Amino acid sequence: MRRVVITGMGIYSCIGVNVEEVKESLYQGKSGIVYDPARKEFGYRSALTGTVPKPDLKKELSRRQRVSFGAESEYAYIASTQAFNQAGVDQEFLDTKEIGVLFGNDSTAASVMSAIDKIREKKDTTLVGSGGVFKSMNSTVTMNLSTVFKLKGINFTISAACASGSHSIGMGYLLIKQGLQDYVLCGGAQEINKYAFGSFDGLGVFSVNEDNPVEASKPFDAKRDGLVPSGGGAALFMESYESAVKRGATILGEVIGYGFSSNGEHISTPNQEGPARAMKRAVEQANISPGDIDYVNAHATSTPIGDRNEAKAIHEVFRNSNPYVSSTKSMTGHECWMAGASEIVYSLIMLNNSFIAPNINLDVPDEDSAKLNLVKETVDEKIDVFLSNSFGFGGTNSAIVIKKI
Template sequence: MNKRVVITGMGIYSCIGTNLEEVRQSLFEGKSGIVVDADRLDFGFKSPLTGMVPAPDLKKVLSRRQRISMGEESEYAYMATLEALHNAALSEADMLQREVGILYGNDSVSKAIVDATDIAREKKDTQLIGSGAIFKSMNSTVTMNLATIFGLSGVNMTISAACASGSHAIGLGFMFIQQGLQDLIICGGAQEINPYAMASFDGLGVFATDIDHPESASRPFDKRRTGLVPSGGAATVILESYESAMERGAPILAEVLGYGFSSNGGHISTPNIDGPAKAMRRALEQAGIKPEEVDYINAHATSTPIGDANEAKAIMEVFGSRPYVSSTKSMTGHECWMAGASEIVYATLMMQHGFIAPTINLEEPDDDIKELNFVSSTITQEFDIYLSNSFGFGGTNSAVVVKKFNHE
């Protein structure tokens, strides 16, 4: 039973915009969301660069009891999901009348754990931690909060797979619906941006060092890249069976064709070429298409020397130099657990509006990868099929193929 799986709604809360229209405009203009966070210097960071996301004010929309169990990432995810549901023409009453699932990517709750531990250490009384702390500090905080707030009765799981978490959530949602196990699933990814979540990364020395020019610090594929820039927020994609979407007259934005996955099985943090190539081939095989049918690749490319180079070589191995390639992380920084979901939103917005956003700051690619068809400034270009890559620590790889929707 291979049901067609479509995207009927999207929502975004990111450093380049807190709604779809703001983000579309930022992508088209090649606008960076990277800033210097002075608090990080005080904290002891070597690199204070980040994609800054505004804290949402939920006091007017959620009760205190609902809010006390929500950490930073859950608040972002709530905002993105509200927009996605509106975009999909789904009311809260609609969701209560049908079985709706949620699969969301998340792989840290650092601030909630540190805050709770600090209270216990200072007061020597665990009861003073607060009744909401446990629900903030579990890795499944996003799915448990959203499932409760929206009254969801379908599949309810958090996908924890490092920087591929959001992509795997969408891929698994695709498989659930394709196999007829669910008709409608809220999928996405969320990432906290506080210093607690990023300090250990900074300690590894993987962050970009050009703090005097924050907007040009993230430079995927460029010879002068010095490392990634951390970021965060949340992105939600509503996946639905074609039959369900047609039955309720839903707006159909795109169709998910395939999902590929693999594990490198090697170094815990250094990516290779074979794993990403395998995930991309598997996504194409599941989609039933040939490499030459893919018009655009939204690369994982985080602006790290080895990661970018190996991904570019994997793309060249599978696709050659034909498809357009860009990395939106040049504008957003690396949104970590959220990135695999947000980049589906970014690429779908491009496909809807007939343009390809650039890898900003790409002035000169590495010599051994310069044959790729890089987009370094926005181009007006209609395209029908794209592939989005997401890779993470531990060697986890995910690739998703999405097509412009048609009723045939």
């Protein structure tokens, strides 16, 4: 079994459009949440959201390439380009090596709606355009990235709700570890628009603290009233340790454990047992003890039940060591399909810069959360090993353990 390392990362999120910007936001505890009037006009109960600038890829991609790109693919492309650049991977490398691509994505609502609206208005399917079908498929991100970058390895999209991005990294790790691939581009992407989150808003799971957008996402706080949707793109270039050393690449971290489980219960309400099993499996696979984990990047989305059950699960697994815990969603909101990948990026930034980002907006934790070692202010401290949690609808759970080399 081979060792698996990360040599490149990229990020396009509401707290920064590159690693340096995001590092500064994480350290300063800066929120990316805003009020979107268009959502209120559309009929949303909550108009809060994370937001990112609209990419302009005219200089990077031809018109023929761009016609197949929805917003989620644009975000993923930018993050992937950053990851390749940091890893020292150019197009010649991509052309001569077998590079895989695995991304988490679970919707293309805006592209689907655009095509349907055009057909309804014109009564002519041919007017949708040649790129319409490629934009509307769930696999749009991986099909676009594999085509644009000319990737020749494993190629599919992982659709696992809000654990999609994390599972993509876990699967990439297993493929490289078992010698089935030498290099895999992994990540997650999430569209940000009124179509993508309408049904979520209808469930009443979003915060309605519209008067104070930056204070709306408050994981683990006793007065939290719901999550804030967000999105963007995150990417990681993963390869075998032997390859990274041979290339002279800078190693950002080594993936040493991937734990997964299913709750097997309610379709949307999380429990304690499933997440705890995923974390235990990740730690066991990493061949370490719970006490070796310095920091846990919690899934905690700022929902009353979800945060409480995750707090119970974290306490169950780490009660004897009590590592630092924070949820970067307090700043970013819930980035859904990309969250599992972006939170690995956020944690890697902390790992490589010796600090722990705060869980902002945390005034008084609830009874279960109070048992955790929650970080309210930025901590300047070295991290050697972290665990990142991601959970999703349907009871899917993923936990990734990464250590510094």
